[in-house]
Amino acid sequence: xxxxxxxxxxxxxxxxxxxxxxxxxxxxxxxxxxxxxxxxxxxxxxxxxxxxxxxxxxxxxxxxxxxxxxxxxxxxxxxxxxxxxxxxxxxxxxxxxxxxxxxxxxxxxxxxxxxxxxxxxxxxxxxxxxxxxxxxxxxxxxxxxxxxxxxxxxxxxxxxxxxxxxxxxxxxxxxxxxxxxxxxxxxxxxxxxxxxxxxxxxxxxxxxxxxxxxxxxxxxxxxxxxxxxxxxxxxxxxxxxxxxxxxxxxxxxxxxxxxxxxxxxxxxxxxxxxxxxxxxxxxxxxxxxxxxxxxxxxxxxxxxxxxxxxxxxxxxxxxxxxxxxxxxxxxxxxxxxxxxxxxxxxxxxxxxxxxxxxxxxxxxxxxxxxxxxxxxxxxxxxxxxxxxxxxxxxxxxxxxxxxxxxxxxxxxxxxxxxxxxxxxxxxxxxxxxxxxxxxxxxxxxxxxxxxxxxxxxxxxxxxxxxxxxxxxxxxxxxxxxxxxxxxxxxxxxxx
Amino acid sequence: xxxxxxxxxxxxxxxxxxxxxxxxxxxxxxxxxxxxxxxxxxxxxxxxxxxxxxxxxxxxxxxxxxxxxxxxxxxxxxxxxxxxxxxxxxxxxxxxxxxxxxxxxxxxxxxxxxxxxxxxxxxxxxxxxxxxxxxxxxxxxxxxxxxxxxxxxxxxxxxxxxxxxxxxxxxxxxxxxxxxxxxxxxxxxxxxxxxxxxxxxxxxxxxxxxxxxxxxxxxxxxxxxxxxxxxxxxxxxxxxxxxxxxxxxxxxxxxxxxxxxxxxxxxxxxxxxxxxxxxxxxxxxxxxxxxxxxxxxxxxxxxxxxxxxxxxxxxxxxxxxxxxxxxxxxxxxxxxxxxxxxxxxxxxxxxxxxxxxxxxxxxxxxxxxxxxxxxxxxxxxxxxxxxxxxxxxxxxxxxxxxxxxxxxxxxxxxxxxxxxxxxxxxxxxxxxxxxxxxxxxxxxxxxxxxxxxxxxxxxxxxxxxxxxxxxxxxxxxxxxxxxxxxxxxxxxxxx
Numbered sequence: 001x002x003x004x005x006x007x008x009x010x011x012x013x014x015x016x017x018x019x020x021x022x023x024x025x026x027x028x029x030x031x032x033x034x035x036x037x038x039x040x041x042x043x044x045x046x047x048x049x050x051x052x053x054x055x056x057x058x059x060x061x062x063x064x065x066x067x068x069x070x071x072x073x074x075x076x077x078x079x080x081x082x083x084x085x086x087x088x089x090x091x092x093x094x095x096x097x098x099x100x101x102x103x104x105x106x107x108x109x110x111x112x113x114x115x116x117x118x119x120x121x122x123x124x125x126x127x128x129x130x131x132x133x134x135x136x137x138x139x140x141x142x143x144x145x146x147x148x149x150x151x152x153x154x155x156x157x158x159x160x161x162x163x164x165x166x167x168x169x170x171x172x173x174x175x176x177x178x179x180x181x182x183x184x185x186x187x188x189x190x191x192x193x194x195x196x197x198x199x200x201x202x203x204x205x206x207x208x209x210x211x212x213x214x215x216x217x218x219x220x221x222x223x224x225x226x227x228x229x230x231x232x233x234x235x236x237x238x239x240x241x242x243x244x245x246x247x248x249x250x251x252x253x254x255x256x257x258x259x260x261x262x263x264x265x266x267x268x269x270x271x272x273x274x275x276x277x278x279x280x281x282x283x284x285x286x287x288x289x290x291x292x293x294x295x296x297x298x299x300x301x302x303x304x305x306x307x308x309x310x311x312x313x314x315x316x317x318x319x320x321x322x323x324x325x326x327x328x329x330x331x332x333x334x335x336x337x338x339x340x341x342x343x344x345x346x347x348x349x350x351x352x353x354x355x356x357x358x359x360x361x362x363x364x365x366x367x368x369x370x371x372x373x374x375x376x377x378x379x380x381x382x383x384x385x386x387x388x389x390x391x392x393x394x395x396x397x398x399x400x401x402x403x404x405x406x407x408x409x410x411x412x413x414x415x416x417x418x419x420x421x422x423x424x425x426x427x428x429x430x431x432x433x434x435x436x437x438x439x440x441x442x443x444x445x446x447x448x449x450x451x452x453x454x455x456x457x458x459x460x461x462x463x464x465x466x467x468x469x470x471x472x473x474x475x476x477x478x479x480x481x482x483x484x485x486x487x488x489x490x491x492x493x494x495x
Numbered sequence: 496x497x498x499x500x501x502x503x504x505x506x507x508x509x510x511x512x513x514x515x516x517x518x519x520x521x522x523x524x525x526x527x528x529x530x531x532x533x534x535x536x537x538x539x540x541x542x543x544x545x546x547x548x549x550x551x552x553x554x555x556x557x558x559x560x561x562x563x564x565x566x567x568x569x570x571x572x573x574x575x576x577x578x579x580x581x582x583x584x585x586x587x588x589x590x591x592x593x594x595x596x597x598x599x600x601x602x603x604x605x606x607x608x609x610x611x612x613x614x615x616x617x618x619x620x621x622x623x624x625x626x627x628x629x630x631x632x633x634x635x636x637x638x639x640x641x642x643x644x645x646x647x648x649x650x651x652x653x654x655x656x657x658x659x660x661x662x663x664x665x666x667x668x669x670x671x672x673x674x675x676x677x678x679x680x681x682x683x684x685x686x687x688x689x690x691x692x693x694x695x696x697x698x699x700x701x702x703x704x705x706x707x708x709x710x711x712x713x714x715x716x717x718x719x720x721x722x723x724x725x726x727x728x729x730x731x732x733x734x735x736x737x738x739x740x741x742x743x744x745x746x747x748x749x750x751x752x753x754x755x756x757x758x759x760x761x762x763x764x765x766x767x768x769x770x771x772x773x774x775x776x777x778x779x780x781x782x783x784x785x786x787x788x789x790x791x792x793x794x795x796x797x798x799x800x801x802x803x804x805x806x807x808x809x810x811x812x813x814x815x816x817x818x819x820x821x822x823x824x825x826x827x828x829x830x831x832x833x834x835x836x837x838x839x840x841x842x843x844x845x846x847x848x849x850x851x852x853x854x855x856x857x858x859x860x861x862x863x864x865x866x867x868x869x870x871x872x873x874x875x876x877x878x879x880x881x882x883x884x885x886x887x888x889x890x891x892x893x894x895x896x897x898x899x900x901x902x903x904x905x906x907x908x909x910x911x912x913x914x915x916x917x918x919x920x921x922x923x924x925x926x927x928x929x930x931x932x933x934x935x936x937x938x939x940x941x942x943x944x945x946x947x948x949x950x951x952x953x954x955x956x957x958x959x960x961x962x963x964x965x966x967x968x969x970x971x972x973x974x975x976x977x978x979x980x981x982x983x984x985x986x987x988x989x990x
Contacts, residue, residue, distance in 0.1 A: 180712065181687075184681045184684045184687065184711070185681070185684045186680070186681070186684075186940045186941065188679035188940070188941075189679045189681075189684055192676075192679065193688075214941070215941060215945065216679070217675065217678055217679035217940055217941040217944065218940070218941030218945060219941070311809075314810070315809070315810045321926065321928055323890075323926075324832075324890065324925035324926040324932070325890070325925075327925075327931060328829055328830065328925055328931070328932060331806040331826075331828075331829030331830060331931065331932070332827060333826075334823055334826030334827040335823065335826060337819075337823060337945075392820055392945065395818075395819065395820070430819035430820075430823055431816065431818075431819040433816055436819070436823070436826065437823060437826070444827065444940055444941055444942070445683070445684070445712055445713070445939055445940045446681060446683075446709070446712040446713030447713075447939070449710075449712065450712075450713060450832075450883075450884065
C-alpha cells in the first residue's frame, strides 16, 4: 500500500468507518490525477504542501514551467480537511493563523479563502494534580493557566525565555553569542535548573506536547529560543505569548473551509503540472540539469525544490551524494510526535456553560483542546492535541481505549455531555508515511551548532523548502509559505 | 555511481591515486560476485558487516538457509583494510580489540585470525594550549593525559561517570532510576555544571571526538553512561578506563591481517549465499513470509535480519509501515562524524624516540593517534582520529590543506620526520553512502527515554542487528558480533 493513513473516523450515526481515500475523494475533488505528466520543466517541485505549492505558484507566475510531484493522493501535506458531512470540515492537521503570519494570510486572501476568529469567549479550563479550575485568557498570563502554586515559576520562565530569545538571530541561531551554551542544554535541563517548584515540569510538558509534539528533554534550548524568536516577523519580534496564546496569538483565527482549501485552490491552478501518487525516489544532478525520478514518472529540469520534511528529504537517493553534513542533519532532525483527536457534538455545548472550549491539562492523553466548530456555530467540534510521551503511550492503547480515554478527559474539562459525541476522529501524524511526524522537525541539543547552517543551503541545483527552513514561523503554515517564496526566488536567480 | 567512496590514497612513491574499487579488488579478493543469487531462503540478512555476517554464520551453522544482501562491492561495513602494498594493510575503520570483548575474540579465533599487541612501549604525547608534554600510560590516569591543571577535574569526572554508569542497565538504559534526569542532560551541560576549570571542556572534547565522533553537546548523558557501562561484559563491569585506555583497555590488541579479514573469511564460507552490490530498497512482510527487494535481486524468506546502521535501516521502505516509534527512532539516531587519517613512513621513527605513537591533542584536526604499523614493525604507520566539529571543519578544507594540517600536527607530536611520509590516507566515514558516519549511532538527549525500547525490538518477521543494538560494546566490533548472535537466536526461535 502506498500510504498507510491511520486516520480513524467513526460517525456514530451511520457506523461508517471510512478510509482516508474515501474521505479525500470528498475533500479534494479538485486534485489532478496522474497520467500524462510532463517529462520536462524548468523546475521540479517535490511535495505539494504549503511550501511546495507556494514555490510552484511563484515560479509559474514568474513564467517558469513547473512540475510538482506529490507522494500522496492529495495535496496539503500537514494540512488536511476531514469532511464531517454537509460541507462541514474538521482540520486534522494545520488549523490556526494569527497576527504577523502575513505570508499565509496574503496567500489565503489571494486564493479567496477567508479567515474567521477562533471561538474564544468565556473561560479556559485547567486541569492539574490539584484539580480543575477555570480562568480567563484576558489575564496577565494569557492562555497560560495562572496556577497560583506555579505562577512565580511561570512568570520567571516566560520572561527569561522571551529575553534570551532576543539574542538568537532567526536566520542563523547557531551564530547567537551564547549558541554553544544554549545548544548543549535541553529545555528540560534548563527548566530543572531555573525553576523552584518541581511540579512546574508537568506544566511545561503540557505546553511542549502541543507546541512541538515533544517532551522538554527532547528539545535543544537554543532551538526553543529560536522557535520563540521566529514567532513574529521582521517588524514584530517573536515571543512565547504570541506563539502560545489564542488572543492576539498564533491561534487567533481559522480559515473558512479549512486550511487545506488554500492548497486545493493552488492545485486547481496547476492542472496537469501537479502529479499525485508520485513519491520521489532519486534526484540526479549534473552540470547541465537535474533528473527527478518518482514512482511512475521521471522529469528532467534545470532546478529542483525539495519541499518535504528533512527526515523524508534524507530518504531520497541523491546522485552525486550530498555533502555529508547535509545528510547527517537529516539523520538527526526528526519529526515531532503529535496526534490530533476530535469529538463532534450536535452543539458546542461548552459555550453555553461559559467556556471557550480551550483546556490545558497536565494529566491524560490530551494536553490542550480548542473549539473547532465551523463558523456557523454548529455542529460542535472540539479537538485535542496528544503529543510527546503521551502520543507514544496513547498509540499503544486499543482504539476503544483511546476513544474512551479522550472522552473521559473531555468530560472532565467540559462536563458529562462530552461523553456522548456523534463522531470521533483521530489523526496520528507520526504514522503517516509521507509526513512521519508533526508539527515540525525538532532540533535536539547539539544539532543547530553542528549542522544548522545546512538547513536551507542550496546544493547545486537542489533548493530546500518546507516550514523547517523558514526564518519566521517555522513549524507553521506561514513558515511553509515563506520558505516556498524564498526557494522560488533562489531558483529564479539560478534559472 | 552506486557508492561514492571518498577514501583517498596517495602513495608518493608511485603517485597513484586509486579509487576504492581498485583498492578493494586487492583487499577483498574472496568476496563473492553477484549473478545467480538464490531467490528463496529461510532468512535474508541485510548487510555484510560484522553483525550481518555473524548472524548469517550462526544461522547457517544451525542448518538454516541464508542469503546475505550487501549494498557495497565488499564485505566488512565499518571494517575496511587499506592495502599499502606488499601485504601490509592499514585499517581505515574498526581496528582495536581488548579484554572483555570475548565475542569478537572468539570469532577471530574460529576464523583463524590472530591478535597482536598494539604498540604501547614508551610515552604518550599530550598537546594542549599550554604546550606539549609526554607521559606514561602506566600512571594513575592510564591513557588520559595527567594535565596538572586539569587533573582534579579529570579525576572527579571519571570517578563520577564510572559510578553513575553502574546505575544504568545495559539492556535497558531508559529504565535506570534516574533515566529522565540523565537523559535530559547532554554530556556538555553536565560537564559545565560539574567541573571547575573551564579548560576541561577542551580535554573532554578531545575524548568524545575519537570515541563518538561528536562533541559533548551532541551526546545524552544517559547515553554516555550506557556506553561506559557497556564497555565490559557480564562479569566485568564497564568503565571509562576500559573504554579509553590502550593498556588493559579497548585498544590493547589488533588483528593480524586487519579486522576486515575476519569478515572476508566468513564471506568465503558463504559462497554464493552472499550477494554484493545489492542495496536493499524494500522489505514487505505478510502472515506467510517476507520479501526483500534489492537492486537487481529479490529474495523471499521466512525471517529477515536488518544489520545496518539505524539511520540506513530507516531509509528502507517497509510494507506495512513499521510502528511509528521505530521510524521516529531512526529519524533521530544519527551516525557520528569520524574521519581517519593515516601517514606511512619507512620506519616507526617515534619508537626510537621512546614514544608509543599515541598522542592526544586539544588543538588541530586530530584528537588522538595510534601506532598502526604492522606486527613486523615496518613500515611505520600512524593514524589519527578527526571527529565531531573537527571532522566537519576538516571536510571543508582542500585535500592539500587537509594533508598539510595533518602532517604539521603529526610533526608536532613526533618530530619533523613526520613531515616526510611515503603515503597518506584519509577515510571520511560520514561521506560513505552505506555507512553515513562512524563509529556508531549517537543518542542525543531525550532519545533513549522516548524511543530506546525500540532499538532491537523485533517487528513481525524483522529482526534488528548491528553494533548499535548490542548490550555490551555497542560501537565496537564485539557489539556487532554480539548483536548478530542475538539476532540469529531470535530468528531460530521464530523459524
